Amino acid sequence: MKNKQPKSYSIKKRVTFSAIVMSSMFILISLLFSYRTSHHEILEVYDARLGQTAKLFLLRMPASDLHLNDSDSKQHLEKWMKDIQISSHSESDETAYGHPYEQNLVIQFYRDGQLMWSSHPDFHQIKHDPSFSGFGYVEIDGEEWRYFELPMREHQQHEYIIVAERQSVRDEMMNELALSTLIPQLALIPCLAFLMFFLMERNFAPVTELKKAIGKRSVSKLDTIEVSRPTDELSALVNALNRLLAELEQAWKREKRFTRMAAHELKTPLAILRLNAENALICDKEEDLKSDLQNILQGIERSDRLIQQLLTLARVENLHEIALKEVDLKKLMQRVMGELAPLALKNQQEMSFCGDVCTIRGDESLLGILLSNLVDNAIRYSGQGSQIMVRIEDGPELARVFISDTGEDVSPQAREKLFDSFYRSNREKGDGAGLGLSITRDIVRLHHGSVILEPRADELNTFVVSLAKKPDAAPVI
DSSP: OOOOOOOOOOOHHEEEEEEEEHHHHHHHHHHHHHHHHHHHHHHHHHHHHHHHHHHHHHHHHHHGGGTTTOOOHHHHHHHHHHHHHHHHHTOOBBBBTTTTGGGEEEEEEEEEEEEEEESSSSOOOOOOOOEEEEEEEEEEEEEEEEEEEEEETTEEEEEEEEEEHHHHHHHHHHHHHHHHHHHHHHHHHHHHHHHHHHHHHHTTTTHHHHHHHHHHHTTTTTOOOOOSSHHHHHHHHHHHHHHHHHHHHHHHHHHHHHHHHHHHHHHHHHHHHHHHHHHHHHOHHHHHHHHHHHHHHHHHHHHHHHHHHHHHHHHTOSSSSSOOOEEHHHHHHHHHHHHHHHHHTTOOOOEEEEEEOOOOEEEEHHHHHHHHHHHHHHHHHHHHOEEEEEEEEEOSSSEEEEEOOOOOOOHHHHHHHHTTTTSOOTTTSOOOOOHHHHHHHHHHHHTTEEEEEOOOOTEEEEEEEEEEEEEEOOOOE
């Protein structure tokens, strides 16, 4: 059963939605506190007006001068209220006689518990406690009123005034005043959402551009990616992608080169094998048959060696870092020379080795291939009866390996191409494919070292390999 792939999501949409939700929550919480604070402050202002109205009324009109039973005063009040009702078409209309909201404010004067005067003659007597002083609530005809009761004098509590206001009007006014400040803030939410979408679209434009650029890449098109307005975060990603694309392009080129080289190099040996096999089938003499079979064996050996070198080259070229371990270079060289000694004896060559114990950090398998290629190269191309000398020098930071032979001098033109793949300076000698030194160069590179062919001196061709005893563990590019 295939593992179910996790569902993808849009970071841009999530960030935008989260930012809008969080901002809206903060705005709504702020609005709630603002509303409650405004409601409380407006309530205090209205209460202060009730108290101030009562006090001003008493201060401006002393009780001894009030003609509370004056019928003309009552008639004037009744006429004003009726004129207001007649002149106004709604509660918000102003008139020459006042405002309809005056009907929601009642002033009543009491003496000895009896209503002596009221700003609204038809209004009910407000139920109250004569001994009470301050703010309170009372219900009249099923509607709640807020009132303030104030005695005339502290020693004459039998005379007092009550100023009352309809609570529904107060609530309406308080809500309208509070909402008038809150609605503009609520309008910020859609504005904020639009602005957030715009900014997200603008700031995510480089990401969209990067997405399109990656979508255009393929195996046949591994160009570097460029973003017109890269951000700090995207720059690192783009650089990493470009490094990856460069490595992919190199790997693709190596694969094509490997396929091309393998087809080209194996074509000739296989053709020779076929020819020798056909000759062996038709030959009559035993000596000719033996010669053809010997040629077939040599061809198989050469093809096998070529395939092994091709595989080694492909392996080494694809490596970018290696596991470092302690390697005894002297023992490794002695083992390599022991393995190649039969080939040197066959060519009547003399091999010698000298050197102190030398330990470096590296890949033992790859170092063995490196040393084997250099010694094998000296055996195959230095000629019959030559001398091959190997020496190891142990330094404080570097280990040097010298492989010298008494073969013919290498021309300047050959020196320039000596480490190229499939290059053979002397095709008459040896049966190699020209891959040994190319592999050697790549292995040395992996160990952060160097390999050179020194200028000929004392009739010797000398390869010098320099290897750091503690190479940098950083990846090789």
